Amino acid sequence: LGETLRLTHQQAIKHGLKTHQLLVAEGPAAGAKQILSQLQEGDLALLLVLSERDQVFAILDPALTH
DSSP states (O other), rough: OHHHHHHHHHHOOOOOOOOOOOOSSSHHHHHHHHHHHOTTOOOOOEEEEEEEEHHHHHHHHHTTTT
């Protein structure tokens, strides 16, 4: 899991994103909550969820019905 995060971070920086534009959370559920609190209409978020899937889907489900 650490390797995936490291590679994703490196590639994002390589392709023009700034470090402050990348959010890293303590876990998938915390990350889903964090990103949902910041998204605005028209935004796109990529959530790489390899664990805690049930919790993440429970967090996302109400947001998808709005």
